[in-house]
Amino acid sequence: MWYKMRDRSLPSSEGHSVLPRPPGTVREWRLADLCTGCGDCVEVCPKAIITLDEERLPVVTALEACGRCGLCADVCTRGAIELTRETRLGLERMQKSDLPEQRAV
Ligand code: SF4
Ligand code: SF4
DSSP states (O other): OOHHHHHHTTTOSSOOOOOOOOTTTTTTHHHHHOOOOOOOHHHHHHOOOEETTTTTTEEOGGGGGGOOHHHHHHHOTSSSSSHHHHHHHHHHHHHHHHHHHHOOO
């Protein structure tokens, strides 16, 4: 079906693997319009698992290592990666854990 071929977050029907998008990435048909390929999500990922593909769109090289921290969504000013329920909680946890450090500065 056409959406299986376009949506890289879905497993390929032909058996060869394709890299998934970061959690919360908008659907493929919107991504190319929204994403500028700026690389901010690549820079911010604490696990260093985001890279840009040949179209300069974000892909995750090791989804199992993703901590669902939400930083990639938070940094994307284009709305190409949106916070999900899971990554919103991850971001809140991270911001709370940063508070004592920020107070100490
Ligand atoms: S931060 Fe957003 S606009 Fe920039 S490369 Fe990542 S997804 Fe694309
Ligand atoms: S949610 Fe966090 S760990 Fe996962 S890809 Fe985005 S920035 Fe990296």
